[in-house]
Amino acid sequence: MIKDKKGHKDTEQRKLMENQMAQADKLASIGQLSAGIAHEMNNPLGIILGYTQLLLRDENSETERYKDLKTIEKHVKSCKAIVEDLLSFARSSKPEREVINIQDTIDDVLSFVVQHSDLDKVEVIKDYDITIPPVLINERKLKQVFMNLIMNAIHAVGKTGTIKIATKFNRSKNRAYIRVIDTGYGIGKKNLSRIFDPFFTTKPTGEGTGLGLSVSYGIIKNYNGEILVESRRGKGSTFTVVLPVNALHKVTNR
Structure with a gap:
């Protein structure tokens, strides 16, 4: 029996492209809806936050009323952060670019994560490829992507486990690969196809908006990159960010 490997590869490539187009269409439609909702929410939240902070100025910090107002302030800020995620997800403006060292950004x-998370029994391993050239991307947005992926890994491993962050430069493809690998609970096959969908989350109610990975996906796509995931239930997950470095690499090697 003769196996047509080329035909099989072409079919896989076509299926991948169809899935990517379907994902892009879905994100565009939900992005329009998200933008409308976010704009409607932003103004009243700003008013609530403003009046709360005015009341806090005149209140003694030892009173119960002050504590109640601080609680309101905290939750309104949380809501505004969600709105900002919605707006980030919906935006498709021309991406800002600057010269960024990937390892320094990670x-x-x-x-920041080490200072604000309980990682006493979590092993964090760094495996950097020092040959990676700088990339052209917005540093704040790239940090947002890495923050989302690393915080998800921390949530997945719980109190104990291993998180590995590895970088690699593929010279022939002019691509930088950044992998965030965890030994956590993994993602079931049923959920894997939905992992980048807006508002989809496997976290308990109140612990996640379901926007982190969607926003990250949008950011990386906006810079002509890819974000991929491999996972098995109970075996951990690997998220891979692929970024082009060819434009800057050619400039720096003239």
Whole structure:
């Protein structure tokens, strides 16, 4: 029996392209809806936050009323953060670019995470490829992507486990690969196809908006990159960010 490997590869490639187009269409439709909702919510939330902060100025910090107002302020800020995620998800403006060192950006995010998370029994391994050239991307947005992926990994491993962050430069493809690998609970096959869908989350109610990965997906796509996931239930997950470095690489090697 003769197997046509080329035909099989073409079919797989076509199926991948169809899935990517379907995902892009779905994100565009939901993005329009999200933008409308976000704009409607933003103004009243801003008013509530403003009046709450005015009341806080005149209140003694030892009173119960002050504590109640701080609680309101905290939750309104949380709501505004969700709105900002919605707006980030909906935006499709021309991406801003600056020269960024990927490893330095990851280290900045890790430094923040270590200070604000309980990682006493979580092993964090860094495996960097020092040959990766700088990339052209917005640093704040790239940090947002890494923050989402690393925080998801922390949530997945719980109190104990291993998180590995590995980078690799593929010179022939002029691509930088950043992998966030965890030994957590993994993602079931049923959920894997929905993992980048807006508002989809496997976290308990109140612990996630379901926008982190969608926003990350949109950011990376906006810079002509890819974000991929491999996972098995009970075996952990690997999220891979692929970024083009060819434009800057050619400039820096003239």
